[in-house]
Amino acid sequence: MSANDRPAAGQPPTATYESAFLKACRREPVPHTPVWFMRQAGRSLPEYLKVREGIPMLESCTRPELVAEITLQPVRRHGVDAAIYFSDIVVPLKAIGVDLDIKPGVGPVVEKPIRTRADLAQLRDLTPDDVSYVTDAIKLLTAELGETPLIGFAGAPFTLASYLVEGGPSKNHEHTKALMYGDPQLWADLLDRLAEITSAFLKVQIEAGASAVQLFDSWVGALAPADYRRSVMPASTKVFESVAGYGVPRIHFGVGTGELLGLMGEAGADVVGVDWRVPLDEAARRVGPGKALQGNLDPAVLFSSTEAVEAKTREVLDAAAGLEGHIFNLGHGVLPSMDPDALTRLVEDVHTRTAR
Numbered sequence: 363m364s365a366n367d368r369p370a371a372g373q374p375p376t377a378t379y380e381s382a383f384l385k386a387c388r389r390e391p392v393p394h395t396p397v398w399f400m401r402q403a404g405r406s407l408p409e410y411l412k413v414r415e416g417i418p419m420l421e422s423c424t425r426p427e428l429v430a431e432i433t434l435q436p437v438r439r440h441g442v443d444a445a446i447y448f449s450d451i452v453v454p455l456k457a458i459g460v461d462l463d464i465k466p467g468v469g470p471v472v473e474k475p476i477r478t479r480a481d482l483a484q485l486r487d488l489t490p491d492d493v494s495y496v497t498d499a500i501k502l503l504t505a506e507l508g509e510t511p512l513i514g515f516a517g518a519p520f521t522l523a524s525y526l527v528e529g530g531p532s533k534n535h536e537h538t539k540a541l542m543y544g545d546p547q548l549w550a551d552l553l554d555r556l557a558e559i560t561s562a563f564l565k566v567q568i569e570a571g572a573s574a575v576q577l578f579d580s581w582v583g584a585l586a587p588a589d590y591r592r593s594v595m596p597a598s599t600k601v602f603e604s605v606a607g608y609g610v611p612r613i614h615f616g617v618g619t620g621e622l623l624g625l626m627g628e629a630g631a632d633v634v635g636v637d638w639r640v641p642l643d644e645a646a647r648r649v650g651p652g653k654a655l656q657g658n659l660d661p662a663v664l665f666s667s668t669e670a671v672e673a674k675t676r677e678v679l680d681a682a683a684g685l686e687g688h689i690f691n692l693g694h695g696v697l698p699s700m701d702p703d704a705l706t707r708l709v710e711d712v713h714t715r716t717a718r
């Protein structure tokens with residue numbers, strides 16, 4: 363039995379299955395509110411900068427020992443309740459041969475943006491052999507992590523499409539929206555292709571031993587609910603349905619998605635990630651019953667005094683007090699200039715305040 367399996371009839375559950383993080387995802391009672399941070403591995407940690415020295419980002423994602431080391435660093439340092447697999451949302455696209463790179467300080471840049479039907483040919487199916495380093499790294503990791511669960515992840519179809527269509531990071535998503543509104547059939551076909559690739563990539567991670575998965579739709583908050591429902595939700599739903607049979611919790615997160623929280627849950631998430639703009643009690647009303655919530659301290663709060671961080675943390679925990687399942691996180695990722703000690707203190711503070 364792998365760590366992510368539900369216990370078979372008559373078998374005791376694994377310690378991983380019984381971890382606070384997976385219990386909270388399942389909305390079961392927990393010994394303390396579990397904590398992890400989006401982008402917890404990375405440039406805020408001196409030990410990360412040291413092992414990454416001279417190795418380009420995308421190359422580092424293909425080296426299993428390095429991936430395992432970087433994934434473990436924040437678990438060792440902060441005592442977080444879950445690890446997140448070190449990779450990037452564009453890794454599966456690179457693996458199928460899309461000509462792209464991650465430029466330091468910029469983000470993913472795509473050589474030939476996808477804007478016509480002919481351009482879709484850049485997107486072939488992903489097979490497990492394309493990403494054998496992912497399987498290798500996760501095997502190393504589950505052995506090292508013990509009972510700490512490993513979260514696998516992928517970019518959601520809309521956010522991946524935004525990078526592919528724009529050719530890089532974008533504020534207004536103008537080419538993306540032009541395609542979505544102007545050629546709905548090509549857009550639907552593009553998102554469906556991306557849903558297939560994303561599903562295949564998540565399956566590789568779950569089969570190798572990931573205990574939960576998070577689908578990042580970071581930039582989907584740029585859309586109105588009706589457009590989300592019509593033009594994005596079918597592809598995201600397809601991804602969630604494709605991994606439903608594994609029984610691992612499925613987390614869905616985006617930034618500025620206050621108006622979309624209900625639909626993002628409806629798309630098939632078990633846990634809905636919330637940024638800092640909507641308090642968790644209000645988010646729970648928008649999402650409705652039957653789902654856990656993850657979030658939502660404003661990351662920028664970490665730049666203020668310890669007392670201010672504690673006060674804002676209390677606000678988040680108070681708003682979460684009536685929830686069935688709460689996983690504490692930031693409302694978006696750790697920033698490179700954050701003091702890692704402030705993050706360690708935050709983990710301790712949440713654990714202490716919520717100990718039952």
Ligand SMILES: Cc1c2[nH]c(c1CCC(=O)O)Cc1[nH]c(c(CCC(=O)O)c1C)Cc1[nH]c(c(CCC(=O)O)c1C)Cc1[nH]c(c(C)c1CCC(=O)O)C2
Pocket residue numbers: 399400401402403404405419446447448449450451452464465466467468469470515578580695
């Ligand atoms: C939108 C998005 C991307 N990548 C990701 C998202 C969704 C999450 C979010 O909304 O923040 C996801 C991601 N990218 C990375 C992780 C690592 C796992 C973790 O600790 O959370 C995760 C979960 C590593 C990374 N991905 C990247 C880095 C920095 C590159 C480096 O360290 O050299 C890391 C650690 C590069 C990247 N890749 C991307 C961006 C915007 C950047 C930052 C560009 C920059 O500021 O340099 C695209």
